[in-house]
Amino acid sequence: MQLIRPSRTVRSLVGINLGLFLGGVSAGLILGVPDQGMSVSDPSYYSVESLNFVNILWNNAQVTVLLFLTSLTLLWIIGAFLLVLNGYVLGTTILAARATGCSWLLIAMTTLPHGAIEVFAFALSSAVGVVLPLQIINYLRGINDRLISRESNVETATYLALSFVLIVVAAWIEATVSLSIAA
Numbered sequence: 752m753q754l755i756r757p758s759r760t761v762r763s764l765v766g767i768n769l770g771l772f773l774g775g776v777s778a779g780l781i782l783g784v785p786d787q788g789m790s791v792s793d794p795s796y797y798s799v800e801s802l803n804f805v806n807i808l809w810n811n812a813q814v815t816v817l818l819f820l821t822s823l824t825l826l827w828i829i830g831a832f833l834l835v836l837n838g839y840v841l842g843t844t845i846l847a848a849r850a851t852g853c854s855w856l857l858i859a860m861t862t863l864p865h866g867a868i869e870v871f872a873f874a875l876s877s878a879v880g881v882v883l884p885l886q887i888i889n890y891l892r893g894i895n896d897r898l899i900s901r902e903s904n905v906e907t908a909t910y911l912a913l914s915f916v917l918i919v920v921a922a923w924i925e926a927t928v929s930l931s932i933a934a
Contacts, residue, residue: 760881761910768831768874768877771834775835775836775841776842777838778842780846804927808918814833816876819877819880827877833877834877845862857933865924865929872914879906879911879914882907883903
């Protein structure tokens with residue numbers, strides 16, 4: 752089976768989405784108010800039942816579907832906002848962890864192994880959600896000769912499936928590696 756190379760639109764939107772997420776993280780770090788109370792990075796914050804592979808996977812799958820659907824129906828505007836918001840929450844969570852005395856190294860070790868994969872999956876699902884609306888707009892403008900192309904649908908399905916595979920991998924890493932480092 753031949754791997755499908757993403758269209759320029761998808762590649763561009765993934766890059767923009769990653770930039771939006773990182774912008775949200777930066778805003779959270781700069782504008783966030785550190786919480787001196789219990790931090791979400793403190794393992795005692797979580798009940799043991801809430802941080803298992805299935806619950807992590809379910810949460811991240813919901814975000815992936817939400818990003819895809821909001822990008823599909825609202826032409827990326829809400830999806831982009833959700834990426835910035837997720838980044839902002841991460842930024843403020845990092846501030847809260849630092850306020851409780853967590854080192855930058857511990858924060859990186861508990862966040863980066865699964866977070867890099869997870870964020871890429873979120874950015875990809877949001878980007879492929881835009882493909883169909885753009886195709887319809889280009890058809891109405893006379894740029895495309897077909898309303899919906901098979902190639903575009905295959906690309907969307909392939910990269911949405913890849914997003915879910917990445918979410919499964921990220922959830923496994925978070926449930927096994929990240930949580931064991933934090934403990």
